[in-house]
Amino acid sequence: MAQLETTSSQIAQWVARDEAVLSPSYTRSYPFVMDQGKGSEVWDVEGRRYIDLNAGIAVCSTGHSHPDVVRAIQQQAERFLHMSGTDFYYPLEIQVAERLCSLVPGNEPHQAFLCNSGAEAIEAAFKLARYTTGRPRMVAFIGAFHGRTMGALSLTASKAVQREGFAPLVPGVSHVPYAYCYRCAHHLEYPACDLACVSYIEQTLFKNYCPPREVAAIFVEPIQGEGGYVVPPAGFHQRLKELADRYGILYVDDEIQTGIGRTGKMFAIEHWGVVPDIVTVAKGIASGLPLGAAVARKSLMTWKPGAHGNTFGGNPLACAAAVETLRLVEDEYMAHAAAMGEVFMERLRGMQRRYEQIGDVRGLGLMVGIEMVRDAAGRQPAPELRDAVVQAAFERGLLLLGCGASTIRLCPALNIPRALVDESLKILEESLAAVLKA
Ligand SMILES: Cc1ncc(COP(=O)(O)O)c(C=O)c1O
Numbered sequence: 541m542a543q544l545e546t547t548s549s550q551i552a553q554w555v556a557r558d559e560a561v562l563s564p565s566y567t568r569s570y571p572f573v574m575d576q577g578k579g580s581e582v583w584d585v586e587g588r589r590y591i592d593l594n595a596g597i598a599v600c601s602t603g604h605s606h607p608d609v610v611r612a613i614q615q616q617a618e619r620f621l622h623m624s625g626t627d628f629y630y631p632l633e634i635q636v637a638e639r640l641c642s643l644v645p646g647n648e649p650h651q652a653f654l655c656n657s658g659a660e661a662i663e664a665a666f667k668l669a670r671y672t673t674g675r676p677r678m679v680a681f682i683g684a685f686h687g688r689t690m691g692a693l694s695l696t697a698s699k700a701v702q703r704e705g706f707a708p709l710v711p712g713v714s715h716v717p718y719a720y721c722y723r724c725a726h727h728l729e730y731p732a733c734d735l736a737c738v739s740y741i742e743q744t745l746f747k748n749y750c751p752p753r754e755v756a757a758i759f760v761e762p763i764q765g766e767g768g769y770v771v772p773p774a775g776f777h778q779r780l781k782e783l784a785d786r787y788g789i790l791y792v793d794d795e796i797q798t799g800i801g802r803t804g805k806m807f808a809i810e811h812w813g814v815v816p817d818i819v820t821v822a823k824g825i826a827s828g829l830p831l832g833a834a835v836a837r838k839s840l841m842t843w844k845p846g847a848h849g850n851t852f853g854g855n856p857l858a859c860a861a862a863v864e865t866l867r868l869v870e871d872e873y874m875a876h877a878a879a880m881g882e883v884f885m886e887r888l889r890g891m892q893r894r895y896e897q898i899g900d901v902r903g904l905g906l907m908v909g910i911e912m913v914r915d916a917a918g919r920q921p922a923p924e925l926r927d928a929v930v931q932a933a934f935e936r937g938l939l940l941l942g943c944g945a946s947t948i949r950l951c952p953a954l955n956i957p958r959a960l961v962d963e964s965l966k967i968l969e970e971s972l973a974a975v976l977k978a
Pocket residue numbers: 597657658659660662685686687688761765766794795796797798822823
């Protein structure tokens with residue numbers, strides 16, 4: 541990402557103080573120092589206003605400080621802040637689990653394990669998959685991001701820097717190419733490829749070095765997030781699920797970024813009609829409060845009391861926020877996300893026709909990726925161009941972030957108003973035009 545360029549003294553001071561005491565492993569793209577936010581607009585400590593197309597990386601699903609969510613948190617804060625859901629009972633934790641269990645695809649009874657983050661939800665799914673199948677191995681995808689704790693990191697294969705220096709990771713994880721059709725690892729074209737990325741797992745991975753009867757689970761993002769907002773084609777998830785079922789392998793659907801209405805359905809996997817065995821959620825479920833979950837069929841939740849737990853999971857404030865978030869998303873915002881996603885896609889495809897440096901525009905609902913390339917024919921990734929556009933947009937009052945090698949990701953709040961969609965697209969195009977002109 542572009543160098544931080546600080547111009548104003550207050551901002552520069554905060555950035556300097558941050559650099560003195562916060563871990564240098566964070567990946568800040570530009571010096572936005574937040575003061576407050578409302579919906580899809582945010583203001584920095586010097587009062588400058590920005591449109592936020594990032595929503596805390598797909599977290600603030602109902603926008604910043606939605607009044608209903610804030611009210612629910614305040615009301616709960618006056619009753620109690622914490623009680624450890626691992627050891628005691630309270631209605632909010634049960635209500636959130638009930639909602640999640642009824643929302644995940646599949647008709648069988650489900651149960652939920654609540655935690656505080658995406659990585660923790662993945663750890664829970666990883667451990668549960670091993671525990672319940674008695675099998676040691678996992679399959680995951682190149683480009684996948686499942687988090688940064690040791691188990692989750694072992695499944696992650698997005699950027700080498702995320703793994704460098706941390707080996708040995710958890711053994712037994714094999715990575716295979718994802719259905720990234722714009723850059724097919726097999727150099728084939730969809731649909732003539734007949735989903736070679738799925739057959740590769742059976743014909744190469746399972747035959748040559750990863751005995752399928754030792755595989756507990758396949759971890760898959762329905763749409764790759766951090767890896768580049770990569771939407772797989774029709775049939776991919778269905779074929780993958782059939783393969784998993786043939787060998788008694790669990791299908792772990794990582795909905796941490798895609799879930800809770802973001803793609804226009806409660807869970808993105810519903811676009812492919814697949815019923816997963818375990819679903820992981822976090823990010824958007826509580827509008828910004830830390831909450832994660834691994835939800836599985838009851839028949840898979842075979843672990844004994846004490847086998848897994850935590851102190852803070854299912855925190856009452858986070859659960860209060862989640863109940864309101866789920867209500868708002870289900871009633872209204874999920875449909876709005878689908879509609880606004882279409883506006884973004886149509887306008888960005890128009891922009892793609894005007895600028896050959898926009899190699900690919902892809903997405904579902906409000907999860908939209910714009911892959912920047914040097915030129916349309918060569919398709920070489922253009923990370924420096926992507927970073928320059930992100931920087932130029934910041935300077936014009938628009939917050940964007942990158943993902944993958946050279947993609948700009950748009951993941952705004954699900955209730956972003958149409959006027960802000962239009963305004964943000966205008967700034968985005970101006971930024972791209974300015975960078976190309978320079
Ligand atoms: C698909 C996916 N899984 C897991 C994670 C890890 O979540 P967390 O950062 O809350 O640990 C992320 C975070 O970006 C994600 O996008």
